[in-house]
Amino acid sequence: MGDDALSNRVAMAVHDRFVAVNGDHPMTAEDDAYARQHFVAATPEAMALMLEGRLPLPAYVLSDGTPMVPEAHGRSAEIAGGIERLHDWFVAFWPDDPATAEQEWVRYLSGQYACLSEEAPVRIKQMTERVAEAAAAVDLLRQDAHDPIARGMLGEAVDGVLGVPGLDSLLRPMTAYDRLRYGGPTVREMWVDSPRAEFLAPVAPTWPLRTERLVLRPFELSDADAFVEAWASEEWTSLLLSRPRNPAEVADMVRRRTEPGDGQFLGVAAAHDGEVVGDLMLQLQGTGLSEGEIGWSILPRHTGRGYATEAAEAMLRLGFEHFGLRRIVANLDARNDRSAALCERLGMRRECHKRGDFWSKGRWTDSYEYALLREEWAAARA
Ligand SMILES: CC(C)(COP(=O)(O)OP(=O)(O)OC[C@H]1O[C@@H](n2cnc3c(N)ncnc32)[C@H](O)[C@@H]1OP(=O)(O)O)[C@@H](O)C(=O)NCCC(=O)NCCS
Structure with a gap:
């Protein structure tokens, strides 16, 4: 028998084993493309070892009969110190449960871990x-x-x-x-x-949120005008993450905030009597999306009236009650006394003062992290 005929026979035997494990299901053109993208054709040597039950069966067999294996198909045998040591090396990962170890070995050899x-x-x-x-x-x-x-x-x-x-x-x-x-x-x-x-x-809340004096709602394109003057000011932006923005950049920022995203970033405009007075954000993050980061800005001519406190309280409530957050944090430039005072008014705790960790506008500066846990927030309201 020629080499080609022999390897065709081996490939057919591998195919038969594969069908015995997986059932006889068709591979579509998309399935073939997927298998080609993520796997490589098995070598004749690897196929021989599969038939001897020493290496895992193919992950897929293409519709033309080509057995496909992970690129690193033989890597575990190498790490184990040779194919004859593969079994003992493998089962050692379940030292306290030999029955599970052997079951896993069988599943591994059957190619079921193609996932x-x-x-x-x-x-x-x-x-x-x-x-x-x-x-x-x-x-x-x-x-x-x-x-x-x-x-x-x-x-x-x-x-x-x-x-x-x-x-x-x-x-x-x-x-x-x-x-x-x-x-x-x-x-x-x-x-x-x-x-x-x-x-x-995240499930979007029902907008708007209303407080005693404010309406918090998603941005509208026409809101840009309200922010142009503040964003042009070096002084107003000095303690923000961002640099000053020109009117086109402000319009672009507002436009981006009107676009649907993944629902994890909530940016809202705060309005009093129909006039925009500032904006707030809540970014959902962390393990299980259980933490939020809150941020705020109030336009200069509207500060000193308690709007930031009132709006931030509504955003904290939204975070804890609607999104079920466990913890909400605020990160700020440590020179931002008004923002720090706002955190304190909200009952947030300064958890850290990081020295020189924050690069902003050409200098290293300190930053604070404030935080509030859901139970602390609830206890303060009880
Ligand atoms: C940070 C910032 C939002 C704080 O704004 P603020 O006006 O100090 O905060 P509030 O809106 O809650 O107003 C509180 C002040 O209003 C006074 N006030 C007046 N009427 C009030 C009312 N009806 N209810 C509550 N407070 C009232 C409070 O006494 C307090 O004054 P005080 O600071 O002199 O004690 C604002 O300075 C800002 O936007 N800065 C620029 C952007 C920025 O730095 N963002 C934060 C980045 S981390």
């Missing part, structure tokens, strides 16, 4: 842990969508935290073929896309 960006035991463990965490979080959030522990768990499971990768980075995008072979939604759809849409996509 992972890196087909390695440490990633398999992380994925299993993160899926369990996401499932527990979803159960809790269905009872209370603002539960802070559940928000933390879901944030960690989906997006990860420092030192802990989340499912979004652990999993590949996957393709329609995967729905067929796994008989339902893909693991990414189940534990990244769906909980993200249900619990991590």
Whole structure:
């Protein structure tokens, strides 16, 4: 038998094994394109090792019969110190649970971890842990969508935290073929896309918010005129992050704020008796989108009347009650006495004074971080 005939036979045998594991489902042109983009064709040597049950079966088999494997298909065997050591190296990741270790080894060899960006035991463990965490979080959030522990768990499971990768980075995008072979939604759809849409996509509040004297509402293009003079002033902008802006830049800033975004940045105009007096922002951020950063500016001729306090109180309420935030912070240039006084009036706590950490307008300056927890805010109102 010639080399080609032999490798065709091996490829067919690999295909048969693949079908035995995954079922006989069609690969569409899109599925083929996906597999070509993310995987490489298996070498004849790798195919022989697959048939001996020593390397994982292909992740996909293209519609033309080509078995596709991750680019780093043999990497674990190298790290293990040779293919003969791969099994023992692999199961050592579950030292206290040999039964699970062996089950995982079988699943690994069957190519079922094609969903992972890196087909390695440490990633398999992380994925299993993160899926369990996401499932527990979803159960809790269905009872209370603002539960802070559940928000933390879901944030960690989906997006990860420092030192802990989340499912979004652990999993590949996957393709329609995967729905067929796994008989339902893909693991990414189940534990990244769906909980993200249900619990991590902010629901816009009903605008406007009304306070005793103010109306807080989304920006309108015509609001730009109100801000032109203040933004032209070096003095007014001196303690802001941004530099002064000319009228075109102000119009552009306002236009951008009128455009729909991901719902995580809320920029609003504050108006009194129909006249714009300032603006506020609330940026949703952090693990499980459970933290907010608040910011404010009041136009010079409207300061000293308590408008900033009144509007910021409404934004804090929005953050804690509507978005279920756990904590809201404000970051400011430490020279900004009026902003610091506003934080204190709002009951926020100065949590840190960072020395020389903030580069602004040609110099290093100190900054403050103020913060308020939801329970502190609620206790102050009880
Ligand atoms: C920071 C900033 C928003 C603070 O504005 P502010 O006018 O000091 O704050 P308020 O609107 O809450 O007004 C409070 C003042 O109004 C007085 N006041 C008058 N009538 C009032 C009323 N009915 N209710 C409450 N306070 C009233 C308060 O006594 C207080 O005065 P004081 O500072 O002399 O004690 C404003 O200085 C600003 O926009 N600065 C430029 C932009 C900026 O730096 N933004 C922050 C970046 S971190």
